[in-house]
Amino acid sequence: MITINSTLISGAGAIPALAPVLAGRQRVLLLSDANIIKLEETQQIVALLRNEGRDVYIIDSVPAEPSQHDVANIVRELPDRTIDIVVGIGGGSVLDVAKLLSVLCAPESKSLEALLAGEKPTHRVTSLLIPTTAGTGSEATPNAILAIPEQSTKVGIISPVLLPDYVALLPELTTSMPAHIASSTGIDALCHLLECYTSTVANPVSDNVALTGLYKLLRNIDVAVSEPHNLNARLEMLWASYYGGAAIAHAGTHLVHALSYPLGGKYHLPHGVANAILLAPCMKVVRPHAVEKFARVWDLIPGADTALSDDEKSHALVAYLADLVKRLNLPDNLETMGVPRSDISSLSDAALNVKRLMNNAPCTVSHDEVQGIYHTLFPKN
Ligand SMILES: NC(=O)c1ccc[n+]([C@@H]2O[C@H](COP(=O)([O-])OP(=O)(O)OC[C@H]3O[C@@H](n4cnc5c(N)ncnc54)[C@H](O)[C@@H]3O)[C@@H](O)[C@H]2O)c1
Ligand SMILES: [Fe+2]
Numbered sequence: 001m002i003t004i005n006s007t008l009i010s011g012a013g014a015i016p017a018l019a020p021v022l023a024g025r026q027r028v029l030l031l032s033d034a035n036i037i038k039l040e041e042t043q044q045i046v047a048l049l050r051n052e053g054r055d056v057y058i059i060d061s062v063p064a065e066p067s068q069h070d071v072a073n074i075v076r077e078l079p080d081r082t083i084d085i086v087v088g089i090g091g092g093s094v095l096d097v098a099k100l101l102s103v104l105c106a107p108e109s110k111s112l113e114a115l116l117a118g119e120k121p122t123h124r125v126t127s128l129l130i131p132t133t134a135g136t137g138s139e140a141t142p143n144a145i146l147a148i149p150e151q152s153t154k155v156g157i158i159s160p161v162l163l164p165d166y167v168a169l170l171p172e173l174t175t176s177m178p179a180h181i182a183s184s185t186g187i188d189a190l191c192h193l194l195e196c197y198t199s200t201v202a203n204p205v206s207d208n209v210a211l212t213g214l215y216k217l218l219r220n221i222d223v224a225v226s227e228p229h230n231l232n233a234r235l236e237m238l239w240a241s242y243y244g245g246a247a248i249a250h251a252g253t254h255l256v257h258a259l260s261y262p263l264g265g266k267y268h269l270p271h272g273v274a275n276a277i278l279l280a281p282c283m284k285v286v287r288p289h290a291v292e293k294f295a296r297v298w299d300l301i302p303g304a305d306t307a308l309s310d311d312e313k314s315h316a317l318v319a320y321l322a323d324l325v326k327r328l329n330l331p332d333n334l335e336t337m338g339v340p341r342s343d344i345s346s347l348s349d350a351a352l353n354v355k356r357l358m359n360n361a362p363c364t365v366s367h368d369e370v371q372g373i374y375h376t377l378f379p380k381n
Helices: 015-022 040-053 067-078 091-102 112-116 177-197 202-226 229-251 255-267 271-291 291-298 309-326 341-353 367-373
Strands: 007-010 029-030 056-060 084-090 126-131 145-149 153-158 164-171
Touching: 007 015, 007 112, 007 229, 015 040, 015 091, 015 164, 029 040, 029 091, 040 056, 040 084, 067 091, 067 112, 067 145, 084 091, 091 112, 091 126, 091 145, 112 153, 145 255, 145 367, 153 255, 153 367, 164 229, 177 202, 177 229, 177 255, 177 271, 177 291, 177 309, 202 229, 255 271, 255 367, 271 291, 271 309, 341 367
Parallel strands: 007 164, 029 056, 029 084, 084 126, 126 164
Antiparallel strands: 145 153
8 A cells, every 4th residue: 555645735726826835946847738738727837837937847748648758758858857846737648757757857866768677766856746637546646657659558657756746636727628538537537446446455445545536426427527617526526536546556456457558558549538448348347246346336326226236236337337438428349449350369468468457356357258358349240
């Protein structure tokens, strides 16, 4: 279990509360992306960063689903690594890169190659993370995920040193998310919470964290997507996502994420979209091994029939998840996403190789069973 020591700032209208975090820090490195940097709220934060004559170096080109090469390029282009605070404003892609930069800018830091080879970071520069999607919960996890195109998959660099000093959950920063991104990233958070809740490494703390996040998410995901300017729903989704990240820090994801990594690594499917396609088919396989926990999650759904037996509730939850993905208009098959059916076997090899996550699953799955899951993601002939 990992202790999360970040100081949290949250709420609508809380941007000015960032000022004290910046006090006395002269050299600022801001990471963001081309969509986020244009937002009015981001510009308000940039103005705050520039106050008091601070030097602010901005990198606003972090790509979605970043690879090791993207991070290496950013490090190479940095004119100076003497930084007092690293600020990340963006989705999981930006936040993961900001976390890595907070480590790579620390004096006597290990190189990115060394970190990828499994060496552990020891220090970081002070960091502030501001998520603009409500999904990855990266601001609460010790993970930074990078695509490794040569191996057609993703890897995680994992260390508590990556956890940020400050996190700001500011709902105004998420209102500009297009509906398809709000839906897919929201489903990513749901996967974190459900997978951690049902993982073999779950414990009473992670269960508590996961159930609180699930309570918030199941009550807010529909309204947050349909009413982007509903700041209360957007803040609740930010919290659900944060709890999902904290659940990862205390436990770990499994089947959905293991099967999703090759889809992101090889076909560049957006992380939340790949997870959304996999959610119900994977949870159908997990269900017999987690009937009671599925039933507890069912009980959190507003309006759910709580008089059902646990077995009935567990089946009803799987059906609810499939229906949720459908009503959020997320894709439900891989063929339309450019994945050929002939790759099912190699995708299954790659998924089974994500042992770090597969080991957390409450059931062991064979190569045939993983192939079976991928098969259901293609239209029936
Ligand atoms: N560190 C972790 O624990 C962890 C957990 C899960 C996923 N991840 C990683 O996070 C990445 C995915 O992050 P993500 O799902 O948040 O998406 P993302 O950061 O890749 O962003 C997706 C797209 O949405 C846009 N966007 C984001 N916020 C927006 C806003 N408010 N308004 C308008 N556009 C906006 C971005 O510009 C981008 O084009 C993947 O690389 C994944 O592997 C990390
Ligand atoms: Fe995820």
